[in-house]
Amino acid sequence: MRTATLMVTNGEADVGVIETAIDTIKQMIIDGELRPGQKLPVEKILAEQLGVARNTLREAVRALVAMRVLQTRQGDGTYVTSLSPDLLLDGMSFVADIHLDAGAGEFLHVRRILEAEATALAATRIPDADLVHLGDLLDEAETVAACDPVDHEKLVALDQDFHALIASHCGNAVLAAVIQNMSGRTVRARIWRGMSDPEAVHRTLREHRAVHRALLARDSERARLHAALHVLGVEESLAGSRAFAGEASHD
């Protein structure tokens, strides 16, 4: 007899006023009733329209702000964001950060597939000017790596810029956004931190050079292979260091 109360959760049944409010606003956006950049009614009015208290509406709005669907500006109002994929997908980096111990390998596998494709696409799309910029990034990275007290933070930033610049020219905003967030800052930083071995750093830089040469040659297949090989190297490096480290540390 107790279980009778459970069946109210059938399908899309009432799972709370706030959840309903969130879904309503979502649906308004999907239906085109709310468009990117549009201003929402003031909290008081919108709360009345949805039949909830203002405080409750705020929690719904807050949830949508957290997932980058809405944006609030104090003293002005609440607006729908651009809803661009790179905005809405950037919550993924947190997911990647959480699983840096257990699932880092799985994330890297996905990233390898996507980055290979993106690099191949970019080979025929990236402008000459950005290819030059790409070369500058590599020059700077090699300079940093040559210094005695290696600035790992700087290397991480340059590495991120290198991959982001290529991905941004693959001609697919969704693909670029997913790649960008597939390895969060924490993951990327940890990977580089793990490369205390100077040889690993130099190998990474050589692989970057190889990708760059393939892009210069506008050779999609070469670019795809070098990009895949590069990420694969990181995967194997990570698996190797993991075997040594013994998994005990979780700083």
Next chain:
Amino acid sequence: MRTATLMVTNGEADVGVIETAIDTIKQMIIDGELRPGQKLPVEKILAEQLGVARNTLREAVRALVAMRVLQTRQGDGTYVTSLSPDLLLDGMSFVADIHLDAGAGEFLHVRRILEAEATALAATRIPDADLVHLGDLLDEAETVAACDPVDHEKLVALDQDFHALIASHCGNAVLAAVIQNMSGRTVRARIWRGMSDPEAVHRTLREHRAVHRALLARDSERARLHAALHVLGVEESLAGSRAFAGEASHD
């Protein structure tokens, strides 16, 4: 002049008490201070620890609940979820739903790449029993498609089950989760709805059969090609119908 006030958003500056509370809880999880399944302090206590009002904390918790990081149970408490990738990545389906007009093609491109890889991986991993189950799904789909009033809802569900079952056996939970959410329910439903042409439905079913045969043969490369071709067919079908439809409708 006025724009000078924009620079206050430098780096990680204070962007609000709630944002700070969200990031604090996130960091506690990343640092391992909060583990999956663990119960959080009661709202009153946690609010005091973070130095915010209870109502403010609730908005932070609500945001984390929306992104499936936390789970609340009335009368019991607030818990950290399993944090499994399939949970945390399922907000992506909403992103896909929003961009079903403009960016559906880009999402499908990414899905094609990932699904090809996942199917290839599954070819050597999926158990025999699930291969049989896969065949049953196809039999049922063909039965449904043969009826005069074709039940499109049923076809959508069977299609989703087919792809989900394959993806779940690729040996990579992250890959499976991303695929699963790459095309939201709305997108998938719309694609099938667009296939009012019986020929398109039959072609889709034939492609599913081809993928199934490749899996039965445990042939990764065949499976990869058929899977990629299948999604590519959807892409081209979508591009074609879009050219005809004229983009005016947004029901």
Next chain:
DNA sequence: CATCCATATTCATCGGATCAATTGGAGTTC
């Protein structure tokens, strides 16, 4: 020992109050 029930705990929701930031117009100055 099993079952039922009262109570405490905890989250859900609500209404209001105060603070802070932005906006837009009234008023002033040159």
Next chain:
DNA sequence: GAACTCCAATTGATCCGATGAATATGGATG
């Protein structure tokens, strides 16, 4: 008349307290 200054209205941000609803817990009962 144009530009600037300043103030008040608007609007979100944050906080407080109260009530309702769902769950767990422990005691009473058979």
